[in-house]
Amino acid sequence: MYSIVNDRDYRLLEEYLKEELRIANAHLPQRRKTLKQLLEEDIPHVLCRDGRVHVFKRRELEYLLSIVGEDRADELLLPILIEIDPSFSELVGVVKGVLEVEVISKVLGIRPEKVDAMYLYRSQLCEVRKKLRTTTQYVFSTKYLLEEFRSLKEEGKLT
Template structure:
């Protein structure tokens, strides 16, 4: 069984080669002439400036510095009906994009039904990315 698990983990790592080596802050990306980050496979991911400016318009200065992009939308191998967003500012951004009211308690983890994925990706195609997470 251990061999099968290693094969699955290898394949998931291959599928996730589109993930960034390192995420950058929104303000840092806005300051770049050509906003981009390097991916795990060595290629580059480019951000649309209008998308970055939209995010800047919905955040204050402190949150714009704290927001790391791209926002990772985690899809689990176990819970296939939902996805997870992690990070206080990241959760706030996704709630605003979806038009959800923010509660009094600010969370750092947001679990949403998977049917929200297309709506988020349409609005934020270059500032969000899927990550496939292996859970046993």
């Protein structure tokens, strides 16, 4: 196959790619709330960066409360973020934070290798998402995206 992509194609492609980078993490909350705060709300929710509302299931919040206990309910920030790093060769999620790791390890019934970080493989991701459908959220590695943003900005292609 042989073809030259013309300037118009490139412009379109770059616009599209820039947009993809922009929206990769648009579903994340503007500000996370603690478990205690959410339990006190009538409709537990957070606002996402794209302006949409993400509502938590009370049943899941109560399940998390049973794991962390009332004394640490004001320390756990929700939703728990599962970081996806595209630089890994396969789909791997990383959970960071001592309390977050403790919660996820209890949900999965396994002992974590590190106290402050835990790697989750595909089957474990499925299990976590099944049990904590609204209280966990995927996030694409910011380090990876920032690299792209920085290089695009340096080239003056992103404002």
